[in-house]
Amino acid sequence: MSERRLIFALALACIALAAASLLWDPDSLRDVADRDPILARAILIELRLPRTALALLIGGSLGLAGAAVQALLANPLASPDVLGPSGGAALGAVLAGYFLGGGTLAMTAGGVGGALLALALLVALAGPAASTATLILAGVAVSALAGAAVNLALSLAPSPYALYDVLFWLLGSLADRSLPQLAAAGPLIAAGAVTLIAQRRRLDALALGEEVAASLGVGVGRLRWRVVGATGVMVGAGVAVAGAIGFIGLIVPHLVRPLVGHRPGAALVPSTLAGAALLTAADLAVRVPVNGQEMKLGVLTALVGAPFFLALVLRQRGRP
Amino acid sequence: MRAALALLLALPPAGAVAVPPRVATLDLCADELALMLAAPGQLVSVSRLGADPRETTLAARARGLPVNRGRVTDVAALAPELVLAVGGDPAGRAAAARLGMRVLTLPWPATLAEVRANTRAAASAIGRAAAGEAAVAAMDAALGPPPATVRPALLVGGGGVTPAADGLAAAWLRRAGLAQQAVPKGQLALERLLASPPDVLVTSRYHAGETSRHQAWLAHPAFIRLPATVRRATTDGRPWTCMGPPLAAEVARLRRSVPPLLAGKGDASSGTGR
Numbered sequence: 001m002s003e004r005r006l007i008f009a010l011a012l013a014c015i016a017l018a019a020a021s022l023l024w025d026p027d028s029l030r031d032v033a034d035r036d037p038i039l040a041r042a043i044l045i046e047l048r049l050p051r052t053a054l055a056l057l058i059g060g061s062l063g064l065a066g067a068a069v070q071a072l073l074a075n076p077l078a079s080p081d082v083l084g085p086s087g088g089a090a091l092g093a094v095l096a097g098y099f100l101g102g103g104t105l106a107m108t109a110g111g112v113g114g115a116l117l118a119l120a121l122l123v124a125l126a127g128p129a130a131s132t133a134t135l136i137l138a139g140v141a142v143s144a145l146a147g148a149a150v151n152l153a154l155s156l157a158p159s160p161y162a163l164y165d166v167l168f169w170l171l172g173s174l175a176d177r178s179l180p181q182l183a184a185a186g187p188l189i190a191a192g193a194v195t196l197i198a199q200r201r202r203l204d205a206l207a208l209g210e211e212v213a214a215s216l217g218v219g220v221g222r223l224r225w226r227v228v229g230a231t232g233v234m235v236g237a238g239v240a241v242a243g244a245i246g247f248i249g250l251i252v253p254h255l256v257r258p259l260v261g262h263r264p265g266a267a268l269v270p271s272t273l274a275g276a277a278l279l280t281a282a283d284l285a286v287r288v289p290v291n292g293q294e295m296k297l298g299v300l301t302a303l304v305g306a307p308f309f310l311a312l313v314l315r316q317r318g319r320p
Numbered sequence: 321m322r323a324a325l326a327l328l329l330a331l332p333p334a335g336a337v338a339v340p341p342r343v344a345t346l347d348l349c350a351d352e353l354a355l356m357l358a359a360p361g362q363l364v365s366v367s368r369l370g371a372d373p374r375e376t377t378l379a380a381r382a383r384g385l386p387v388n389r390g391r392v393t394d395v396a397a398l399a400p401e402l403v404l405a406v407g408g409d410p411a412g413r414a415a416a417a418r419l420g421m422r423v424l425t426l427p428w429p430a431t432l433a434e435v436r437a438n439t440r441a442a443a444s445a446i447g448r449a450a451a452g453e454a455a456v457a458a459m460d461a462a463l464g465p466p467p468a469t470v471r472p473a474l475l476v477g478g479g480g481v482t483p484a485a486d487g488l489a490a491a492w493l494r495r496a497g498l499a500q501q502a503v504p505k506g507q508l509a510l511e512r513l514l515a516s517p518p519d520v521l522v523t524s525r526y527h528a529g530e531t532s533r534h535q536a537w538l539a540h541p542a543f544i545r546l547p548a549t550v551r552r553a554t555t556d557g558r559p560w561t562c563m564g565p566p567l568a569a570e571v572a573r574l575r576r577s578v579p580p581l582l583a584g585k586g587d588a589s590s591g592t593g594r
Contacts, residue, residue, distance in 0.1 A: 043511055
């Protein structure tokens, strides 16, 4: 399949899923519209629009960040959740919740700050010309550190209400999000995405090796910082709004790469669209009540993603 | 002066039987009972929540008391004769018993009758039976007779947490003329609130001045879009944590602020939820 046709097909899937997300449960929506059209409009604009848009944006950002990080490190196991920015963002947002209140802007700033700090720590730990093994090891260490700090914050929670609040937010969800939250996270994610997609040719060149890339005029150091910075901003903003949603960034590039001839740069845009479609689909699935309650989005993506991760490890085992 | 001293010295033997025991409480709900019932000077410690004006309406009465963090060892040095707890954990109870303190653990009340029973039990345990009777009488006086009709209503706190339709909170709400609607798992989704709004929406002001994710939920723009027919009311969230006798005054206030449906608009209890 050509890249263009793949992008077209994925965009169609995104549109269809977004429509399904907006018009979910049409019978009761029509019911409400018959009774009170203003109320039905409010449900669409104030509740479903931010939910759908955030699912597309955050899913897209996770797919794109995963593809970019895997391309940068030339390692199929790299992803925002493995390398630490997700954990750093969670910690930053929890700390922002404690010390700056849980306002949308404070949480977003905390999430972005935490993700960038985790990535800076990662790069510092692994050194400038780190082998991928070192980087991944450093990422695991940063993730563990952030996870421990979040657990510390949880165990020092001022009240059971605060504990419950943070715990459920950490499980990841897009329910009851608002337009102001979309307005806070949207521009950050969009800016990060534009930055990352602009690196596609450089990432393709990097796939030929650092020396070849340098001889083709690619500043590898600058490329690394751009990818790391844009990933931190996108992941931080997404985590601050929706909590920790894992595995999308890991799975999506693997699904996409075989379809674009394993060129990492060419995988960026399709990974974005596939991530958006996957998270929107997951957000539709969690709306089917399990035991009378909506399942948490992060729980579903982890339940689906973890077996995929295991399969990936099994496939890697046979290789040198 | 000498006479006063003589009187003071003479007092203890005279009242030896009736000297109320020194009491410490380890959790918010026991704090509230003790702060309501204890004689001046009888209470030696309350939990830190019981002295926090954001958590209980009775915090002013705990001024100057040492606060504890809910563990028996925190209060051992104050040598209380009785430790009062509601719910309570068995390990803590065993520790108190080992330290020679008498522990009274009251059950979580599930009905208004059990609220009264808990109040009386706490009062008699601390030697203040008369105060217990007075508190129960004050609670019933504030509540007044049960309302003839009730309106479908929803009490909701930050984050969309709602009490069950068949629990103690619903029993209190019923005395305010409000019938709490059932919400699956007690977690209200905004979409559900907009799709089938209740007659009366009561939101809790618990920790209202603070920014938190819970408060952000209550500030969601969707609330502004609720139809004008939904009657809005707010309630002081603090007494709803333990739902003991201090809640009676708040329920009475709610009852006054949300008038029953006028005659002619139909029997409210038959439901106007749609």
